[in-house]
Amino acid sequence: MKPNYDFSKAERGKFFRKGARVRLPIYLDGQLQKRLERIAQKKVRDVGDVVSDLLIKDVELLEELTSRRIAKGRGGICCPVLGAPSTRYNHHMRTLTIAFLAACTLLAAADTKLGKPLTAKQPVTIAALLAKPADYVGKTVQVKGKITEVCQMMGCWIYVADAQGNKVRVKVNEGEIVFPKDGAGRSVTAEGVFTKEDLTREQAIDRARDEAEDSGRKFDPASIKTGTVIYEIQGAGAVIVSD
Numbered sequence: 001m002k003p004n005y006d007f008s009k010a011e012r013g014k015f016f017r018k019g020a021r022v023r024l025p026i027y028l029d030g031q032l033q034k035r036l037e038r039i040a041q042k043k044v045r046d047v048g049d050v051v052s053d054l055l056i057k058d059v060e061l062l063e064e065l066t067s068r069r070i071a072k073g074r075g076g077i078c079c080p081v082l083g084a085p086s087t088r089y090n091h092h093m094r095t096l097t098i099a100f101l102a103a104c105t106l107l108a109a110a111d112t113k114l115g116k117p118l119t120a121k122q123p124v125t126i127a128a129l130l131a132k133p134a135d136y137v138g139k140t141v142q143v144k145g146k147i148t149e150v151c152q153m154m155g156c157w158i159y160v161a162d163a164q165g166n167k168v169r170v171k172v173n174e175g176e177i178v179f180p181k182d183g184a185g186r187s188v189t190a191e192g193v194f195t196k197e198d199l200t201r202e203q204a205i206d207r208a209r210d211e212a213e214d215s216g217r218k219f220d221p222a223s224i225k226t227g228t229v230i231y232e233i234q235g236a237g238a239v240i241v242s243d
Contacts, residue, residue: 158183199227
């Protein structure tokens, strides 16, 4: 820095804008940024807009869960009265604590409903889907089973398996549904359109790489030898059961 600066020709408030708001820069994890850039490129949108959409969904979900906790915690609880004896205050505090814990338990025990309401009258077994996938392509199907794996990056896909180990991937558009990252092992009923996609080797590598990044697994491109056909459910709604 210089020892002195000449401000004699400076203009006070030249860059001041009344009501202007500063938009803070947010620095993302390297792998997450790459993933978001690919999503933005597919949607032909700015990365910032994609991040904003996802955060809005998360904030709305958080506010909904918070309001549910508050609503459940308020049932039948009296607030402490100013000036009341300490024993009465302690009684109210114990009641409040017990009610809050009970509300949290009820909330945790409730089924988690995601996306649109389920409409199919009868589920299709995963074994049937895999045995004759062409019969179901383009149709809305409903499957039941256990969640064996969840996307740990965006919560945008899950694998659903039956008791025999047959499994199918349920993929959703980022931000429309966010599957809980700790959902593995829970029972789920998922619904959506059964799709088919023919992939070249390069496309198969990209898909496998994305899935490995989402799961925190290592990936070797050499493990993909040829192109492949992928069948999965484009998810529209799901209900995760609290076992």
